[in-house]
Amino acid sequence: MKSEADLIKRLKSTRHKEEAFRELLDLYQERLYWHIRKIVVRHEDADDVLQNTFLRVFKGINGFKAESSLHTWMYRIAYNESIRFLEKNRQKDLSLLDPSEYREALTEDDHFDGDEIKLKLHQVISELSEKQQRVFQMKYFDDLSFRQISELLDISENTLKSAYYAAVKIIEERMISQLV
Amino acid sequence: MKKGEKLKGKPKDQFLRSDDQRLDLEHEHKEYLGMEVPEGYFSRSKQRIMENLPFEKEQKKQVFRLTRSLIYPLAASILLLVSLSVWFFNGPKVDAPGREKAPVAKSLPDMEDTGDFLLTSLLVDENQIDSYVDEVVLKEVVVKAELSEQQLENMFLNSLIEDDSVVDEYLEDNLLKEIVL
Numbered sequence: 001m002k003s004e005a006d007l008i009k010r011l012k013s014t015r016h017k018e019e020a021f022r023e024l025l026d027l028y029q030e031r032l033y034w035h036i037r038k039i040v041v042r043h044e045d046a047d048d049v050l051q052n053t054f055l056r057v058f059k060g061i062n063g064f065k066a067e068s069s070l071h072t073w074m075y076r077i078a079y080n081e082s083i084r085f086l087e088k089n090r091q092k093d094l095s096l097l098d099p100s101e102y103r104e105a106l107t108e109d110d111h112f113d114g115d116e117i118k119l120k121l122h123q124v125i126s127e128l129s130e131k132q133q134r135v136f137q138m139k140y141f142d143d144l145s146f147r148q149i150s151e152l153l154d155i156s157e158n159t160l161k162s163a164y165y166a167a168v169k170i171i172e173e174r175m176i177s178q179l180v
Numbered sequence: 181m182k183k184g185e186k187l188k189g190k191p192k193d194q195f196l197r198s199d200d201q202r203l204d205l206e207h208e209h210k211e212y213l214g215m216e217v218p219e220g221y222f223s224r225s226k227q228r229i230m231e232n233l234p235f236e237k238e239q240k241k242q243v244f245r246l247t248r249s250l251i252y253p254l255a256a257s258i259l260l261l262v263s264l265s266v267w268f269f270n271g272p273k274v275d276a277p278g279r280e281k282a283p284v285a286k287s288l289p290d291m292e293d294t295g296d297f298l299l300t301s302l303l304v305d306e307n308q309i310d311s312y313v314d315e316v317v318l319k320e321v322v323v324k325a326e327l328s329e330q331q332l333e334n335m336f337l338n339s340l341i342e343d344d345s346v347v348d349e350y351l352e353d354n355l356l357k358e359i360v361l
């Protein structure tokens with residue numbers, strides 16, 4: 001696999017840009033989609049935000065100075081685009097909704113196949129502290145490493161690990177009882 | 181996931197999968213969060229994203245953009261051509277054997293009077309046309325070429341003091357304006 005530096009070089013070149021962008025999509029499209037989806041919830045909205053994210057990446061790539069990793073940079077763009085979308089559509093951050101509003105927002109989505117267990121998990125996650133929520137979602141569902149999350153959130157890896165394992169413990173305790 | 185149902189590959193008293201038991205992203209999101217994507221979504225999405233990214237516009241912009249690696253050889257070629265033209269027209273004239281040299285007209289009509297080579301040439305006697313053409317070439321082509329060469333040199337000298345980030349644009353604009361056009 002070619003290095004990230006090589007990919008960045010090709011993304012900036014005129015000749016190899018298109019081919020490099022295909023490669024970029026193969027590497028990050030799905031990850032970014034799920035990251036966005038958990039913020040905006042609805043599939044159609046996540047699709048729009050994903051398109052905008054890659055457009056911003058395209059426009060900004062020539063100015064990318066590699067002070068952070070490419071992955072971290074794109075993740076930040078995806079996050080900012082998601083928040084911008086919510087603000088533009090006057091939607092609340094779902095973590096700020098009360099349980100019934102949250103449930104309603106989820107079940108309105110055509111691509112939500114929810115049952116009580118899944119809805120309960122959403123609720124339990126939303127009741128975690130903000131730090132625990134973010135690190136749990138990024139680590140468990142986005143499959144990021146602690147190092148990557150540390151770079152994104154600017155929090156030490158040790159702090160993140162503590163937050164993550166605390167979140168896992170809370171979720172396990174609250175959800176196991178649902179399955180019994 | 182139904183109540184009482186055991187998670188695939190997980191002990192009964194464990195809700196989440198450990199790192200080594202994790203399935204792919206799509207599966208995890210569907211199983212735990214109930215979030216689905218339509219069949220074939222990611223390949224269609226990739227295609228749409230690629231179609232919407234303005235690759236052609238950027239490539240077209242680049243076609244007319246003279247890069248540093250192109251502009252110096254191009255400028256050097258123009259300088260060489262101009263120098264050769266100057267040397268050629270200033271060099272010793274060799275008369276063809278048997279050709280009678282037409283007497284140079286005492287005064288040739290000044291092009292500035294008429295402003296047009298073709299019109300002016302109508303005012304010149306036939307036996308003076310060769311001398312007239314030589315003078316026109318000297319004035320209109322060689323002198324102007326020398327001026328362009330000077331302009332090109334000035335442009336490059338000026339480009340040295342331009343900020344590096346805008347020098348390409350500066351060179352491109354000036355080359356097109358001063359020399360090509």
